[in-house]
Amino acid sequence: MKRSIFVIVVLMLVLASIASVVSAQEEVVLKVWDNYFRQANDQIIKDAMEKFKQKHPNVSFQRVARPLDDLKMQIMAALPKGQGPDIMTVNNAETMMGPLVRGGHLLALDKYAEEYNWEDKILSPAVMNRARYSEDGTVLGKGNLYAVPFMGELVGVYYNKEIFEELDLNIPQSLEEFEEVLKTLKDAGYIPITYGGLDDWQFFHLYGEVLGSVLAHDMGADNAQEYLDDIVLRWDEDRSFVNKSTQESASILQEWVENDYFVDGFSGLNGDDALPIFTAGKAAIFIQGSWYSGDITVSDIEAGFFPFPPYKKDGKLPPQVGGMLVPYGISAYTEHPDLAAEFIDIVISSESTNEHLIDNNSLPASVPVDTSELERGTLKYDIYTTWNEVNDSGRLGHYLDWISSSMWDTMGEAGQNLMNLDISPVDFVEKIETDFRQWQDEKPKAD
Amino acid sequence: MSAEKDKNFEPLFDIMGKFTPYIYILPTLAITSVFLIYPFINTFFYSLLKWDGIGEMNFLGITNYINMFQDPKFWASFSANLIYIVMYSIIPVIAGLIVSSLIGRTELFGVRFFRTVFFLPQVIASVAIGIIFSWIYSSQFGVINQILGVIGLDKYQTAWFGHRSTAPYAVGFIGIWLTLGFAVIIFLSGIQKIDESIYEAAKIDGANSTQQFIYITLPELRYEMVVVFVVTLIRSLSTNIFGIVSSTTGGSYGTRPISLYAYELAFVQYELGYASALVVILVVLILVLTQIIERIGEGS
Amino acid sequence: MISKKQVFKNLLTYSILIVLSIFVLIPFVLMFLGSFREHVNIIINGALAFPESWSIDNFKEVLIEYNFRYYFINTIIVTVPTVILANIFAIMSAYALAFMEFPFKRTIKLFTTVVGIMIATPFIMIPLYQLMARLNLIDSYLAPILPQVAMSACFATMVLRSFFKGLPKELLEASLVDGATSWQVLWKILVPIAKPAIITSAALTTVWTWNAYLLPLILLQDPAKVTLPVGLMFFKGRYTTNIPLMLTGTTITSVPMIIFYLIFQRHLVKGLSQGVLD
Known part of the structure; x- marks a missing residue:
């Protein structure tokens, strides 16, 4: 008798935990703050979000797209409080990235860079160094990778x-x-x-x-x-x-x-x-x-x-x-780092991203660009x-x-x-x- | 009526006895203390730190203040501010007095139209002011240079925003455009309360309109003059000028005021501690100047 | 009978007013014309040219694609309570400051007038955000409203106090002798008289709240709660600005304020005589 009660309790616990996992999955909201509010770039992000939702129907996005200076102030105000977005644009070097790395507010992305092969996909390793800082944030240009771009300049x-x-x-x-x-x-x-x-x-x-x-x-x-x-x-x-x-x-x-x-x-x-x-x-x-x-x-x-x-x-x-367009980084406080990284990968490596970029004369971070279809002399x-x-x-x-x-x-x-x-x-x-x-x-x- | 009674108005203390004034003042005082003064005390605390606004704080003491007085960029912005005080505050006050006394008491046809016109600059966001005045001052196609060309003064055409000798004044001139209307509006509301019979009496005594202006309008408007002076002075030192400069010259060629320099230090260079020290000094400066104006104007 | 001198005087007045009006209006003409132009047209023809057509496409784009129609509502939600609260608070505090004597008056006056106007948003942005976060008000409309009420109340206190100070004291004494309470004197006697000053301070605080940029930017992060001035910045890129849309957006943002002023400005005259004679 006691035993059966024990079994029932355990079963219920297991069920409850499964249910909670399932319901937690249903509730994932990824907050994305970026400065890609102009038409072409905006479309790139929207397309990537659609694609991501097809794969993860339980995820929804809450996006804030603002001019960079505005966004930067919002991030400076919110992130040190452990609030703010999961994914955000982080301008390079001391304009944003340095202080955020030193404050410990950014997630190192090297694990994901390897998993998704970003080093081969985008720009050159030398250029990607511009998004690297030493872990204590004192040396720019080497160490951990803190952000990745989808576009160059x-x-x-x-x-x-x-x-x-x-x-x-x-x-x-x-x-x-x-x-x-x-x-x-x-x-x-x-x-x-x-x-x-x-x-x-x-x-x-x-x-x-x-x-x-x-x-x-x-x-x-x-x-x-x-x-x-x-x-x-x-x-x-x-x-x-x-x-x-x-x-x-x-x-x-x-x-x-x-x-x-x-x-x-x-x-x-x-x-x-x-x-x-x-x-x-x-x-x-x-x-x-x-x-x-x-x-x-x-x-x-x-x-x-x-x-x-x-x-x-x-x-x-x-x-x-x-250089690179203001790249995407991930907050150190996010509860969903894996999902965030997967989303960034979709933004970077979608075919539709490059199509939108080339339509608008923008430079894809993923190089070389196929120029065979382009009309010479333009x-x-x-x-x-x-x-x-x-x-x-x-x-x-x-x-x-x-x-x-x-x-x-x-x-x-x-x-x-x-x-x-x-x-x-x-x-x-x-x-x-x-x-x-x-x-x-x-x-x-x-x- | 004795001077004593004039000061006190005993009958007013009826709701809560001697606490009555505090009841009336409480809402404003409370909301100001919580949402402006309390955060500002934090800003003062930051001014004693070496802090980037994000990472860890290090206590410095008054080092930021000492550095400030040796910082040529601070003094450059200080001298830009002196120009703005004249063009944002002093000139509009004087011009505003003249204009409002012209249209304040007359039943001239179209007074409402003019009054609306003077209100207009108040409604425009400073980003747009920046764009439009860049067109007016542009060296290539600007309105001013075109007018100079038409009237044969080509030799005075210049890049108005592009030289130290002209840029601060060009930016300051926008201030006249912006604050003249503000001054007119406040003075107009003040003129309404001046008893017309005082003017009638003066007319009978043979006072001409200049004399009426000097001996009646000016003294009767002294409280309004204090308001306009104080508000335009504050705007020339802090918020307003900040928006105008950042959307026109961006602070180049000696046009950067202290407030913009502090803002850039805080949010571009991540020197929040040092920036806060600038802000504290700016606020002290404003306090001193406004108190002087109030003492003189209200004659206490 | 109009004397020669009077004619000359009026003529002088008109010429001064007309010259000044042109000076004030030129930028508005440029803004209005610019809001009908196309970005391409500015790129090709430069800044000063007439619009090639009077199409309202820009207005449609700004209102619909750039969601300004929603930003309107958000801005109203922030502005209306701010102006009402601020001016009620200010009427009360200006009354006390103008007519009553009490300990610490000088300091309190400073804190409820000059201090409130001079502590500009950029100076307190970070601590203000932290305060609002602690109060759990981030993304609530209250967050930009409360500090804005404080700033506006201080400005309005200053304007109203100066108006009250200039009033003849007999006015107040007469009503107090009649046995009215201080509360009644304020709302029944002083407020009607002070109508021009109240309308003026209400108009100016409305305009400044309407155009406030930093407070809603920092404290309202939810994209559904963007206000008009924050929305204007969407036309400014890192390197280039969409000038026609920016000007269209500004026109759309400022027209309600101009209409508002036109409606209320008839109350700006003769407040005193009405109040006294009635």
């Missing part, structure tokens, strides 16, 4: 094909040829380069492109890439920003300003103002990122894209500014062949504002002063170096 040179044809210009193969093109354009009465100097980041991209070319010439392309990695990623205190290449790059820009190669009054224009000057056919060249290619495609001009040329005509690609073709080439040769340079947490501010101001001819290239480089040295004292250190 690349800066290069947009040019107006009609103007180039009219003036019988070819795609320049060296910096010297590039400057000849600028001069020809100027003499013909066109605005050679449109540029929005009021937005700090426009300078980082412009200077970064020239710097890559000069560095690659002075120290060789491989060493140039390593130099940039050391400074931007690893905050290597043995490296210095004061050298011949950084100074020469700054003086090249000042020369261009003196020769009137930039649009008049560029210092008072922002990016949104600079673009229409190119798309209206007034300016022949726009040195900017892949994110503009959609807007340029819908305009009336016929445009092309090429990587910023090497210093000397040697056919070797210098580092091109670029802007799209130019961009994807450049993207493949950059990834293949490992020449994806850096956003220079990552050098330190205050570099955005420092380089933004120094860059504007440089372009307004208020300071010399030497002063400019000194200002960056001062900030970099200060960062050596302030940067997060292991205890």
